[in-house]
Amino acid sequence: MKRxxxxxxxxxxxxxxxxxxxxxxxxxxxxxxxxxxxxxxPPDEVSHGTIVSALCxxxxxxxxxxxxxxxxxxxxxYNAVVLALCxxxxxxxxxxxxxxxxxxxxxxxxITYTTIVDAFCxxxxxxxxxxxxxxxxxxxxxxxxxxxxxxxxxxFEDERVHDALGMWEWMVAEGWTPSTISYNVLTRGLCSVGxxxxxxxxxxSMEQHGIFPNVGTYSxxxxxxxxxxxxxxxxxxxxxxxxxxxxxxxxxxxxxxDVFCQKLMFDQAENLIxxxxxxxxxxxxxxxxxxxxxxxxxxxxxxxxxxFHAMRRHGCMPNDRTYNELLxxxxxxxxxxxxxQMVIEMLNHGIVLSLxxxxxxxxxxxxxxxxxxxxxxxxRMMVQGIQPDAFTFNAMISAYCKEGKIRMAASMLxxxxxxxxxxxxxxxxxxxxxxxxxHRLDDAIxxxxxxxxxxxxxxxxxxxxxxxxxxxxxxxxxxxxxVNHVTTDL
Numbered sequence: 285m286k287r288x289x290x291x292x293x294x295x296x297x298x299x300x301x302x303x304x305x306x307x308x309x310x311x312x313x314x315x316x317x318x319x320x321x322x323x324x325x326p327p328d329e330v331s332h333g334t335i336v337s338a339l340c341x342x343x344x345x346x347x348x349x350x351x352x353x354x355x356x357x358x359x360x361x362y363n364a365v366v367l368a369l370c371x372x373x374x375x376x377x378x379x380x381x382x383x384x385x386x387x388x389x390x391x392x393x394x395i396t397y398t399t400i401v402d403a404f405c406x407x408x409x410x411x412x413x414x415x416x417x418x419x420x421x422x423x424x425x426x427x428x429x430x431x432x433x434x435x436x437x438x439x440f441e442d443e444r445v446h447d448a449l450g451m452w453e454w455m456v457a458e459g460w461t462p463s464t465i466s467y468n469v470l471t472r473g474l475c476s477v478g479x480x481x482x483x484x485x486x487x488x489s490m491e492q493h494g495i496f497p498n499v500g501t502y503s504x505x506x507x508x509x510x511x512x513x514x515x516x517x518x519x520x521x522x523x524x525x526x527x528x529x530x531x532x533x534x535x536x537x538x539x540x541x542d543v544f545c546q547k548l549m550f551d552q553a554e555n556l557i558x559x560x561x562x563x564x565x566x567x568x569x570x571x572x573x574x575x576x577x578x579x580x581x582x583x584x585x586x587x588x589x590x591x592f593h594a595m596r597r598h599g600c601m602p603n604d605r606t607y608n609e610l611l612x613x614x615x616x617x618x619x620x621x622x623x624x625q626m627v628i629e630m631l632n633h634g635i636v637l638s639l640x641x642x643x644x645x646x647x648x649x650x651x652x653x654x655x656x657x658x659x660x661x662x663x664r665m666m667v668q669g670i671q672p673d674a675f676t677f678n679a680m681i682s683a684y685c686k687e688g689k690i691r692m693a694a695s696m697l698x699x700x701x702x703x704x705x706x707x708x709x710x711x712x713x714x715x716x717x718x719x720x721x722x723h724r725l726d727d728a729i730x731x732x733x734x735x736x737x738x739x740x741x742x743x744x745x746x747x748x749x750x751x752x753x754x755x756x757x758x759x760x761x762x763x764x765x766x767v768n769h770v771t772t773d774l
Contacts (some may be wrong), residue, residue: 333364362385362392432451433466439473495515538574694715716753723756
């Protein structure tokens with residue numbers, strides 16, 4: 285261009301500046317501004333705004349403020365800085381920038397105020413959000429749909445349902461047409477408080493006003509019905525969604541897989557996964573785990589293993605949660621060999637065994653009276669630096685009790701404190717149950733006293749164990765005397 289004797293103008297330079305900023309070369313873009321000034325082509329507000337926006341997107345908001353200070357004030361550039369500061373929740377700096385706007389002759393607009401309101405709502409500081417709204421109104425700046433929507437969302441999240449509905453009514457009374465986002469916020473808020481009929485009426489209202497529900501709207505409703513246990517209602521919304529031609533995304537598909545699993549409609553759940561693959565909406569790890577968890581929970585371990593192999597064929601690699609569900613299912617089936625083979629596979633695929641995985645293995649082995657093998661894994665987890673928790677110890681104590689190994693169970697209970705794991709009511713009750721079963725009521729009472737000494741209060745299950753033990757060992761009168769004696773001492 286220069287070789288042809290044509291000097292670039294501000295429009296040309298701005299294209300270059302924009303291209304550099306889009307490629308994260310903001311420093312080169314700033315040098316371009318210097319070149320513009322040297323060539324007698326002063327940068328305009330577009331040039332400055334592009335630089336400011338790029339710096340903000342890169343998290344260099346303080347540099348953006350420096351640019352603001354040396355170039356003519358532009359509201360859009362200030363708004364970019366306000367947004368960047370709000371994302372970092374630097375609210376004192378936000379107010380400094382807004383005051384600077386005013387001092388330089390600019391008036392904060394609805395975008396400025398809405399950005400600040402939204403930041404306070406996300407931080408669950410509704411008091412400040414409403415204070416900004418009040419300042420907005422005083423300055424003659426009317427809130428718009430995004431402003432009302434931000435406040436509604438914040439109020440619903442703070443469980444101020446009445447105030448949120450009042451904000452909606454105010455917005456409509458001002459003549460604003462709610463957006464799909466606004467409707468979705470209202471729908472989610474009503475679902476969160478269990479008002480499913482109200483949420484459905486919102487769906488009907490959207491259609492009456494010519495606003496089409498999107499996949500987010502249907503997702504909120506399906507999830508709302510599912511969480512309240514109204515599975516038929518969830519299926520009804522799903523059918524309405526597909527009839528309306530709204531294409532589900534992976535989130536909605538996953539919710540529906542869970543719904544069909546809860547209804548024990550496993551064929552339909554698997555059909556949905558097949559449909560996802562056909563429609564180029566690949567199931568993710570959550571989708572597969574949802575189905576595997578349900579199948580294992582209902583004893584369909586063989587079918588769950590089929591899904592496990594299918595997910596890998598489709599390029600979705602299992603995670604520790606996948607393996608944990610399968611381990612749990614295999615142990616419930618008494619298939620210790622299959623479960624331990626699954627552990628080897630986990631390790632071969634580089635998955636580090638977590639506390640949850642170790643607990644699944646230990647408790648699974650304990651349930652099928654393989655306490656010796658469980659103890660091996662308990663040792664491995666400690667060597668790995670993973671601290672056993674109350675669940676781990678309770679499983680071992682229960683296993684030893686089921687095997688009649690009271691001394692081992694008592695030793696495990698004593699070892700809890702040494703491992704910085706506080707003894708708990710469950711552990712004591714398990715041990716006292718077996719002592720009573722072995723007609724060792726006196727020893728059970730000793731552990732009751734130990735428990736009380738440690739500040740652990742007996743619960744209904746504990747007292748039931750002792751009373752049943754007393755009946756077995758002392759008869760009716762002796763049991764009553766024991767209860768009266770113990771409760772008197774308490």
